[in-house]
Amino acid sequence: MIPVKFDYLAPTSVEEALAALGEHGDDAKILAGGQSLLPVLRMRLNAPEVVIDLGGISSLRGIRDDGDAIVIGAMTTHHDVRDDHLVKQHALLLSKAAAEVADSQIRHRGTFGGALAHADPAGDLGAPALALGAQFVVAGPGGTRTVEASDFFVDLFETAIGDDEILTEVRIPKHTGWGAHYEKFVRVAHQWPIVAVAATVRGSIDEARVGLTNMGSTPLRATATEQALAGVSATEDGVREAAQLAADGTHPPSDLNGAADYRQHLARVLTGRAVLRAAGV
Amino acid sequence: MTATQDRPAAEIGKDRRRKEDQRLITGRTRWTDNITLPGMLHLAMVRSPFAHATITSIDVDAAKASPNVVTVLTGKDFGEELGVNINAWPITPDQKAPVHSPMPADRVAFAGEVVAVVVARSAAEARDAAELVDVEYDEQPAVLGIKNALKDEVLAHPDLGTNKSALWIFDSNDAGTGSDVEAAIEEARSNGILIEREYRQQRLIPAFMEPRSVVVDPTGEQLTMWSATQIPHILRFALAATTGVPESKIRVIAPDVGGGFGGKLQTTPEEWIAWAVARRLSKPVKYTETRSESLMSAHHGRDQVQTLTLAADKDGKVTGLKVHLDADMGAYISIVGGGVPVLGAFMFNAIYKFPAYRFECQTVLTNSTWTDAYRGAGRPEATYAIERLMDELAAEVGVDPLEIRERNWITHEEFPFTTVAGLEYDTGNYEAATAKAKESFGYDALRAEQRERRERGDRVQLGIGVSTFTEMCGLAPSRVLGSLDYGAGGWEHASVRMLATGKVEIVTGASAHGQGHETAFSQIVADRLGVPFEDVEVLHGDTQISHKGLDTYGSRSLVVGGEALVKAVDKVVDKARHLAAHLLEANADDLDYSGGRFTVRGTDQGVAIQELATAAFAAHNYPEDMEPSIDAEATYDPVNFNYPHGTHLCAMEVDTETGAVKMRKYTCCDDIGTIINPLIVAGQVHGGLVQGIAQALWEEAVHDESGTLVSGSFVDYLLPTAADTISFDVVHTDDPSVCTTNTLGTKGVGEAGTIASTPAVVNAVVDAVRHLGINDIQMPCTPERVWRAIEGSRAGGATDTPSDAMPHFQEGALNQDSTEGAGQ
Numbered sequence A: 001m002i003p004v005k006f007d008y009l010a011p012t013s014v015e016e017a018l019a020a021l022g023e024h025g026d027d028a029k030i031l032a033g034g035q036s037l038l039p040v041l042r043m044r045l046n047a048p049e050v051v052i053d054l055g056g057i058s059s060l061r062g063i064r065d066d067g068d069a070i071v072i073g074a075m076t077t078h079h080d081v082r083d084d085h086l087v088k089q090h091a092l093l094l095s096k097a098a099a100e101v102a103d104s105q106i107r108h109r110g111t112f113g114g115a116l117a118h119a120d121p122a123g124d125l126g127a128p129a130l131a132l133g134a135q136f137v138v139a140g141p142g143g144t145r146t147v148e149a150s151d152f153f154v155d156l157f158e159t160a161i162g163d164d165e166i167l168t169e170v171r172i173p174k175h176t177g178w179g180a181h182y183e184k185f186v187r188v189a190h191q192w193p194i195v196a197v198a199a200t201v202r203g204s205i206d207e208a209r210v211g212l213t214n215m216g217s218t219p220l221r222a223t224a225t226e227q228a229l230a231g232v233s234a235t236e237d238g239v240r241e242a243a244q245l246a247a248d249g250t251h252p253p254s255d256l257n258g259a260a261d262y263r264q265h266l267a268r269v270l271t272g273r274a275v276l277r278a279a280g281v
Numbered sequence B: 001m002t003a004t005q006d007r008p009a010a011e012i013g014k015d016r017r018r019k020e021d022q023r024l025i026t027g028r029t030r031w032t033d034n035i036t037l038p039g040m041l042h043l044a045m046v047r048s049p050f051a052h053a054t055i056t057s058i059d060v061d062a063a064k065a066s067p068n069v070v071t072v073l074t075g076k077d078f079g080e081e082l083g084v085n086i087n088a089w090p091i092t093p094d095q096k097a098p099v100h101s102p103m104p105a106d107r108v109a110f111a112g113e114v115v116a117v118v119v120a121r122s123a124a125e126a127r128d129a130a131e132l133v134d135v136e137y138d139e140q141p142a143v144l145g146i147k148n149a150l151k152d153e154v155l156a157h158p159d160l161g162t163n164k165s166a167l168w169i170f171d172s173n174d175a176g177t178g179s180d181v182e183a184a185i186e187e188a189r190s191n192g193i194l195i196e197r198e199y200r201q202q203r204l205i206p207a208f209m210e211p212r213s214v215v216v217d218p219t220g221e222q223l224t225m226w227s228a229t230q231i232p233h234i235l236r237f238a239l240a241a242t243t244g245v246p247e248s249k250i251r252v253i254a255p256d257v258g259g260g261f262g263g264k265l266q267t268t269p270e271e272w273i274a275w276a277v278a279r280r281l282s283k284p285v286k287y288t289e290t291r292s293e294s295l296m297s298a299h300h301g302r303d304q305v306q307t308l309t310l311a312a313d314k315d316g317k318v319t320g321l322k323v324h325l326d327a328d329m330g331a332y333i334s335i336v337g338g339g340v341p342v343l344g345a346f347m348f349n350a351i352y353k354f355p356a357y358r359f360e361c362q363t364v365l366t367n368s369t370w371t372d373a374y375r376g377a378g379r380p381e382a383t384y385a386i387e388r389l390m391d392e393l394a395a396e397v398g399v400d401p402l403e404i405r406e407r408n409w410i411t412h413e414e415f416p417f418t419t420v421a422g423l424e425y426d427t428g429n430y431e432a433a434t435a436k437a438k439e440s441f442g443y444d445a446l447r448a449e450q451r452e453r454r455e456r457g458d459r460v461q462l463g464i465g466v467s468t469f470t471e472m473c474g475l476a477p478s479r480v481l482g483s484l485d486y487g488a489g490g491w492e493h494a495s496v497r498m499l500a501t502g503k504v505e506i507v508t509g510a511s512a513h514g515q516g517h518e519t520a521f522s523q524i525v526a527d528r529l530g531v532p533f534e535d536v537e538v539l540h541g542d543t544q545i546s547h548k549g550l551d552t553y554g555s556r557s558l559v560v561g562g563e564a565l566v567k568a569v570d571k572v573v574d575k576a577r578h579l580a581a582h583l584l585e586a587n588a589d590d591l592d593y594s595g596g597r598f599t600v601r602g603t604d605q606g607v608a609i610q611e612l613a614t615a616a617f618a619a620h621n622y623p624e625d626m627e628p629s630i631d632a633e634a635t636y637d638p639v640n641f642n643y644p645h646g647t648h649l650c651a652m653e654v655d656t657e658t659g660a661v662k663m664r665k666y667t668c669c670d671d672i673g674t675i676i677n678p679l680i681v682a683g684q685v686h687g688g689l690v691q692g693i694a695q696a697l698w699e700e701a702v703h704d705e706s707g708t709l710v711s712g713s714f715v716d717y718l719l720p721t722a723a724d725t726i727s728f729d730v731v732h733t734d735d736p737s738v739c740t741t742n743t744l745g746t747k748g749v750g751e752a753g754t755i756a757s758t759p760a761v762v763n764a765v766v767d768a769v770r771h772l773g774i775n776d777i778q779m780p781c782t783p784e785r786v787w788r789a790i791e792g793s794r795a796g797g798a799t800d801t802p803s804d805a806m807p808h809f810q811e812g813a814l815n816q817d818s819t820e821g822a823g824q
């Protein structure tokens, strides 16, 4: 497993990184934690001439309180997202989902921004970010812009980040006191989810947000379920009925781990379980 | 003069930590890929992406012009010089087998076959240049899957005229070991119980930890090959037999080897190509495969369709068993490929007294990766079938699955017992193993919980699976192998070198690749010779040191290799006795040997074995009728297989909403005769269990319709980790039935766990949902298959699997939009 030869750049600021990206354009690729990019390079599925490592840009790392939101730097590791007290307090769902990513070695290297930029529909962080209404801050040659979660995920492995742009941070509106649960369905422990459901609820139940992982080419919101859950009491029966709507309008993939209809079934069952757990039932 | 030490406390039976682990686990050792020779060149293989194609042209110019490329060679560039990959076990005289060129010049027969080799100064440069080799193929229709192959509509090898390679039959009526199975079936059809099933043994990938690697050094008088192989001796023989190099000019070394599980019981195209390139260029070369190459082109295992008919009377006493196997050989008949399913022929009757038995095995060729031995080799497949059938019979009769087994098994008073397949089981005690397993498992309480959950209609149902297995191991008596048309014998060789300083080197023909032979063999020698454990060094795996041997597979190393060692040690003691008598001026008959010391009976005079070794080295004073040496060697040919057995009990929880399965408890009580090292045995059992459980629940090699391996990485080929298993309850019978055909009384354990566990798990999964009208779920029992079985949307679970795996490492659209420059 030897990648094609490439040059390695290690900028120390976002400006420097953007300049390098501008110079090398299509020939360059950004390296965050490398947990998705390196396998791609080693399997020779991609062969950039230049790899721009963001690892030396300290401003991209860390989590801060920003009033009605918390802000997570793109280079913050899954491990740090999982353990951070601000995240636990204001976006518990992210902490729960980050805990379910791969194994602890990968969680110490893989980054929040890298995972979202990679946009694997089976990635564990897209659905929670979507459910929480994350805002993606993207820096480019003309300055920074903010992309709403609903516009960020474009397709399989495709986001709104432009070729000459870098994801710098993600703003998560505070969901202080909301209950949360990430229900991940796998066959072996270290697997990407066959289907997963990210649920976070206020009260029991005043308001609910439900995100679906691997139920289409991008993370999805189960909006019909969310609506049906508002004002429902957190009981088996009430929640299950709303959960029946979770797979409506989805077009999940069929692969070795499950055909589309099975995934839809799972989405319904797991939504019920995730919401109940989020509501503390 | 060497210090003499008292004999240590009995070594046999002690749970010694493995002396080889420090270097193996830290990797500070000589793995083949760690070997670097002066001037060594590196190879990269160009492999066919097509399952079946003719090669129209190969343009190597761009690759040759790539930096630091020495040359690029194709099948055309080599003639006979390349040799062939042999099949050493033609199971019938009329077996159809394609010639297996390591690098075919004209036609490829599976995706992953090598068509060209790039030689460069570094591995990276070789890999880069391999991308530049431009091969034009004319794609041919490919045949995939056993049932398609049997139709003979599309041929894997058109020249052969058929995909059917060989049909091997055993019939107890013809062999005189039993009666006519057809009569038993007719009788059962009208007056008894007939169970007819088709079971699928999915294709598995051995997935050893260390990828295969080979280094060839053609400089020096002997050509040397280092290879990550289980079989250095057989490899040497095959190189000599097929490449024209005299055996005496070949040295093969299997240095430390990181696992094999049968997957390195092979002579591979990559070894043959490396050999030919090194000879052609007169330079050392190295080739190490990537994991992707390993999964795609190293041989696979299992892959059978089993058509089974079990006849019984109304009480569930079996009256006959008829087995028809169709076994997928893949594109070529590998070294023992055809023989693997045939080994199963002797095991379908398992621990039972079946009066009539017929076994047929049809091997077929397809355009898929070749198959061969994988841990258990033929016996797991057989054990799975019969243990699943016995559970089905129990359900039909309406009794507990353990009860149905008891009605059919050989009781302990009946040993030695000649089975309907013609083997003589020397010892066993199925009653004792079952009683102990049942108690340790808490069988009755779990059955009560199962009933309670059923009555309650609980979302999570509980199932209990039974597997009362036996196996034949210690492959094998040479005469038996001869009668099966196997190309070699089954003996093993050992020698003992008594060094001048009193230390001991033993040389074994077994070739450890992670099993712990160095520790176990040292324990045996320490006890038999009376020397300290630490003073014994075990040498193996280098044909210059271990000139004779038949290597490691088939749970044979201890039971055959260990016995050879015992015989060699006994010869050392005999020689030493003669020398001791001379030095002590006593009669040899008056000497006692114990704790590594000869003493003259009734006196305090004596001499230690170490002193005798020194005396033999100095050779100043020794008897006229003796050479000045107490070294010895022995070759041991077993007189029978040995037959470990055990009762395995598994409890599985099934989530009836999602189909997810979860192991609740696993107990096994194995009777493996004398245990040399309980810790090593526990390791073998644990690892074996996980490998068998993995077949039941997780692993499956899948090719799509065009012959591409879909499960081509560990993202999709689901190898379990420790996180996926539970803590097993491993016990042994209190009074083991020791093997009577070797002096140590040992039986094989290397494959036991794998053979036994698969049916225990599937039986448990089926048992959990049997009340819903389900009597089979195809392996691996994925949540989707379990769910579909429950839904009843497709009887017996889904049999078709969507062909594509979900990519996780797709070329991103970010910053760069194509794979330009990445080659193919």
Ligand SMILES: Cc1cc2nc3c(=O)[nH]c(=O)nc-3n(C[C@H](O)[C@H](O)[C@H](O)COP(=O)(O)OP(=O)(O)OC[C@H]3O[C@@H](n4cnc5c(N)ncnc54)[C@H](O)[C@@H]3O)c2cc1C
Pocket: A029, A030, A031, A032, A033, A034, A035, A036, A037, A038, A039, A054, A074, A100, A101, A102, A103, A106, A109, A110, A111, A112, A113, A114, A115, A116, A117, A118, A120, A122, A123, A124, A125, A161, A165, A166, A167, A168, A190, A191, A192, A193, B812, B814, B815
């Ligand atoms: C064995 C294994 C198992 C895994 N299992 C899971 C799992 O169960 N669940 C899960 O969610 N994930 C899993 N992952 C993926 C893991 O979460 C990765 O960390 C994540 O997908 C990518 O993050 P990274 O920081 O490693 O990014 P990298 O691999 O460095 O980059 C990924 C992609 O994003 C781009 N990129 C990275 N950062 C930026 C940025 N700031 N701006 C613009 N583009 C950027 C890169 O150019 C690249 O294309 C697994 C990975 C492995 C190797």
